[in-house]
Structures are given as structure tokens and as C-alpha cells.
Amino acid sequence: MHLRNHVKELRARHDWTQAQLGARVGVTRQTIASIEKGDYVPSLLLGLQICNVFDLTMEEVFILEKREEQG
Amino acid sequence: MKRLIFSFIMSVSMIVAFGAALIPCIQIAEGFASFIRSPHQFYVEVNLLPVVPLVILSLIEAVDYYLGRRKGRPSFWQYPLIIPAADERERAISAQATATAFRAIWFIAPFCAALMVLHPIVRQSIPAFPVFVLLIIPLVQICVYYFKIRKIYL
Helix, strand or coil: CEEEECHHHHHHHCCCCHHHHHHHHCCCHHHHHHHHHCCCCCCHHHHHHHHHHHCCCHHHHEEEECCCCCC | CHHHHHHHHHHHHHHHHHHHHHHHHHHHHHHHHHHHHCCCCCCCCCCCHHHHHHHHHHHHHHHHHHHHHHHCCCCCCCHHHHCCCCCHHHHHHHHHHHHHHHHHHHHHHHHHHHHHHHHHHHCCCCCCHHHHHHHHHHHHHHHHHHHHHHHHHC
């Protein structure tokens, strides 16, 4: 399972910097960068907060992808 | 990141300097030990040069602490333990770094215990050998912790 997200696109649409979005949801710029790159999976609370600032539903921001197990 | 690098350099330097500063203490203790063995003569030769790095580092820390206190910034040894927990990701990385540093003891403590086997051989040439071996443990822990915690800034 892999969690993909549209945070980068949505942030660009709102013309916010990573730091500005981070300040709105109460996290650092590095955390937003990690979420955008897919390096960090946010908690449910942070995920909902991000959806809330974009005024979108969870499904519109985060997509759960099924990946084939390697090996 | 700059603050983390400064904190890492200061932490490692402090441990190395502290180990060096204990050399004169061991020399004094050896002098007393020989005095106890033969009370008629008391002779201690102490080289205080190994204490100098610790004094210099302490002065740097005192200045940094004074300047940091005005800005509400903690001292360098508190910095990586307190500051990088601003949000859930940083707390997760801190927790992972702490666990890894703790796990490092499992490897480094037996290694240090094994190194102590060499003590009877090097006792004459390196009197502070047990001190150095003991200080390897925090040194490794600090290196492991900082290596893991730097992910916060990547």
C-alpha cells in the first residue's frame, strides 16, 4: 500500500509556500516537503487538517494505491 | 541544520576534551597510590596541557549559552533533544533516533568490555585506557543519534 497525495498541486493552486502551508496546519516546512515527496505519511489528524485548509475531502487530497509486493 | 552541526561538533569535542582532561587526574591518583604504598616519598608529576581543550570548549559553551539565553535558545547538549520535536514528523524521527542510539549500546558495550581485556597490556603506556574505553559508549551514542536526527532537516 502506498499513500499518494496532491498536496503539491493544491498548494501551488493556492499560491502558498511550503512554510505557509506548514504554518496553517502547525508543522514545519520540512514536514510539508516530506509529505509532498511521499517520504512521510502524515497522521490522520494532520491529513484532515491539510484537507481542511484546502477545503476538500480526504479522497480528493490523498489516494491510497495498492502496490504489487516485490519478491 | 547549522545549529545541529555546531551541537554535534561541540558534543563530540566535549567528550574527547573531557577524556583528555582526566589524564592529569589519573597522574595525580597514581602519585597518591604510590604515596600510600610507600609513605616516605611523595612525588607527583602532572602535565596540565590536556585540560586546556576542555577549558577552551567550556568558554565557547559559556559564551554560546549566554547569547542563547537572551534569544531563548537552549544550550548545545539540550538542543537536539528538545528543539527537533516541533511536529509529529520530528517527534517520530526523534523517537527513532533515540531507539537506534539505545540499540547501539547492545553492540558498543560488549565491544568496550572486550577492549578492557587489553588493559593489563597497555596499563603502563596508556594509564587512561579505561577512561577512553568508557567514553567510547557516549561517543558512539551521540554519533548514532545525530546521524539519525539529521533527517529532520533533509
